[in-house]
Amino acid sequence: MKANLKYLFARCAVIGLFAIVTMLQIFSFPGQFAHMRRVQSIDLVVEILLTTLVGVWMLLGQIGLVALWKLLRFAQEKQFFSPSAMRWLKLLCRVAKGAAGVPALLFLVIAPRADDPGILVMLTAVTLFLVTIAIFLAILKEQISMKSEERVG
Numbered sequence: 001m002k003a004n005l006k007y008l009f010a011r012c013a014v015i016g017l018f019a020i021v022t023m024l025q026i027f028s029f030p031g032q033f034a035h036m037r038r039v040q041s042i043d044l045v046v047e048i049l050l051t052t053l054v055g056v057w058m059l060l061g062q063i064g065l066v067a068l069w070k071l072l073r074f075a076q077e078k079q080f081f082s083p084s085a086m087r088w089l090k091l092l093c094r095v096a097k098g099a100a101g102v103p104a105l106l107f108l109v110i111a112p113r114a115d116d117p118g119i120l121v122m123l124t125a126v127t128l129f130l131v132t133i134a135i136f137l138a139i140l141k142e143q144i145s146m147k148s149e150e151r152v153g
Contacts, residue, residue: 007076011069018065025058042113049109057102060095067092081148089144093137100130 030051037047067088074085107123114120 007072010072014065014069018062021058021061025055029054046109053102053106057099060099064092064095067095081144086144086148089141093134093141096130096134096137100127100134103127103130
């Protein structure tokens with residue numbers, strides 16, 4: 001029963017995160033960048049670039065959450081070492097690598113115009129965090145692949 005509660009809580013967390021990321025993607029960031037263009041007079045091209053980069057970043061987050069959802073199901077069904085689960089783990093690794101690159105691109109777009117170092121420090125921290133997660137996922141994928149090969153061989 002306790003194990004099922006863990007999976008239920010994890011699924012609820014994934015649903016909540018997916019809803020938040022979607023709201024940020026559709027409403028918050030585009031509105032924020034439009035406001036910045038009006039108030040801080042950033043160029044329309046910069047607004048479009050920022051909106052696109054953050055939109056792609058949020059999309060990667062959504063894909064990653066779907067992969068986590070699937071992996072939770074495999075773990076709950078004791079099928080985590082199956083080839084199907086490995087495909088979702090590989091997708092999650094690719095998404096994490098892509099998501100780590102977006103804040104670096106945002107840094108390059110924002111840095112020349114930044115008047116406050118806070119956003120640059122935050123983007124650096126987020127980039128390092130996502131790179132660490134991507135590396136950890138790659139190590140995890142490698143370990144699971146080895147474990148799966150041991151079971152087959």
